[in-house]
Amino acid sequence: MTVHPPRVITATGLTKSYGRHRALSGVDLDVRQGEIFGFLGPNGAGKTTTIRIMLDLIRRDEGELSVLGHDPRTDGVHIRRDIGYLPGELAMSSRRPARELLTYLGNLRGGVSRGRIDELARRLGLDLARPIRGLSKGNKQKVGLVQAFMHEPRLLVLDEPTSGLDPLLQQEFLAMVREARDEGRTVFMSSHVLSEVQDVADRAAIIRRGRIVAVEDMDALRERSSRKITLRFTEPVSGDQFAAAENVREVAVEGDTLHCVVDGSPDALVKLAAQHTVLTLTSEEPDLEELFFIHYNGGGADAGAEGEADRDAAA
Ligand SMILES: Nc1ncnc2c1ncn2[C@@H]1O[C@H](COP(=O)(O)OP(=O)(O)OP(=O)(O)O)[C@@H](O)[C@H]1O
Numbered sequence: 470m471t472v473h474p475p476r477v478i479t480a481t482g483l484t485k486s487y488g489r490h491r492a493l494s495g496v497d498l499d500v501r502q503g504e505i506f507g508f509l510g511p512n513g514a515g516k517t518t519t520i521r522i523m524l525d526l527i528r529r530d531e532g533e534l535s536v537l538g539h540d541p542r543t544d545g546v547h548i549r550r551d552i553g554y555l556p557g558e559l560a561m562s563s564r565r566p567a568r569e570l571l572t573y574l575g576n577l578r579g580g581v582s583r584g585r586i587d588e589l590a591r592r593l594g595l596d597l598a599r600p601i602r603g604l605s606k607g608n609k610q611k612v613g614l615v616q617a618f619m620h621e622p623r624l625l626v627l628d629e630p631t632s633g634l635d636p637l638l639q640q641e642f643l644a645m646v647r648e649a650r651d652e653g654r655t656v657f658m659s660s661h662v663l664s665e666v667q668d669v670a671d672r673a674a675i676i677r678r679g680r681i682v683a684v685e686d687m688d689a690l691r692e693r694s695s696r697k698i699t700l701r702f703t704e705p706v707s708g709d710q711f712a713a714a715e716n717v718r719e720v721a722v723e724g725d726t727l728h729c730v731v732d733g734s735p736d737a738l739v740k741l742a743a744q745h746t747v748l749t750l751t752s753e754e755p756d757l758e759e760l761f762f763i764h765y766n767g768g769g770a771d772a773g774a775e776g777e778a779d780r781d782a783a784a
């Protein structure tokens with residue numbers, strides 16, 4: 470018998486309208502303790518709205534919701550104490566240095582050691598002595614991340630955490646997320662970027678037009694997902710041998726350059742390519758639209774048509 474870990478977030482049928490505009494049309498979520506849960510979706514899909522409802526910063530119209538065992542509507546204060554929250558749109562204009570703000574926030578949460586703030590700032594390359602209002606977007610984002618992580622909350626809710634961070638810092642951030650998970654914390658993070666979610670998440674939900682259209686185990690998705698790969702060799706190659714390789718399709722050769730699509734493991738392609746001298750290799754990840762194709766019929770041209778996906782998901 471499998472024992473399921475306790476649920477940290479459960480949502481059933483969440484709806485939310487802003488005036489006449491419907492932002493959420495029945496969102497269901499189920500996040501387990503100790504997992505990194507990605508929340509993927511295009512602009513305007515409803516990610517921030519869902520997150521704000523979890524934190525009781527705005528109220529749902531309908532549906533059931535439990536976060537850390539409480540309903541945010543009645544126990545918002547309680548819940549927020551145990552959550553590290555990074556808002557999607559950080560508005561910080563204080564003249565005070567970052568260290569002062571962080572210490573103040575730490576005290577509100579029952580005290581955070583100076584060493585902990587220093588360590589997080591060092592990892593993210595944040596200068597704590599500078600006034601917040603003069604910081605660049607990326608540096609403000611770092612202040613937001615330090616305050617989300619510093620009190621070692623049971624649940625981290627991070628809305629677009631890597632926006633504004635350069636690639637090295639994105640990696641550092643992802644390492645922090647994995648460490649939090651390894652310590653038993655739960656991480657719920659929204660993103661547009663499939664690759665970072667694929668790298669770090671255990672599971673992910675895809676939201677589109679206010680509905681969850683898929684919940685995926687990342688290992689399964691990694692195995693199935695397709696990539697466009699381009700290889701440039703020192704000499705012209707023949708496409709035929711590559712077209713016959715396992716998991717390889719849509720092979721096109723222009724002189725010394727080969728384009729193809731690989732579904733799942735590129736092992737066979739790499740081994741064939743190794744028989745030649747490779748000058749460059751580029752791999753493009755599928756964007757979210759292509760991911761919908763993967764879901765709705767393994768690549769059909771109309772699989773991503775608007776409305777179609779929503780209907781399938783509702784069925
Ligand atoms: N305060 C608001 N008033 C009116 N409409 C809003 C408000 N906030 C969000 N919306 C609308 O609700 C929908 C969902 O917005 P939301 O911010 O939740 O999307 P998102 O998935 O976070 O998008 P993004 O990736 O751009 O951050 C959008 O159509 C948006 O225009």
Ligand SMILES: [Mg+2]
Pocket residue numbers: 516517518557628
């Ligand atoms: Mg948002």
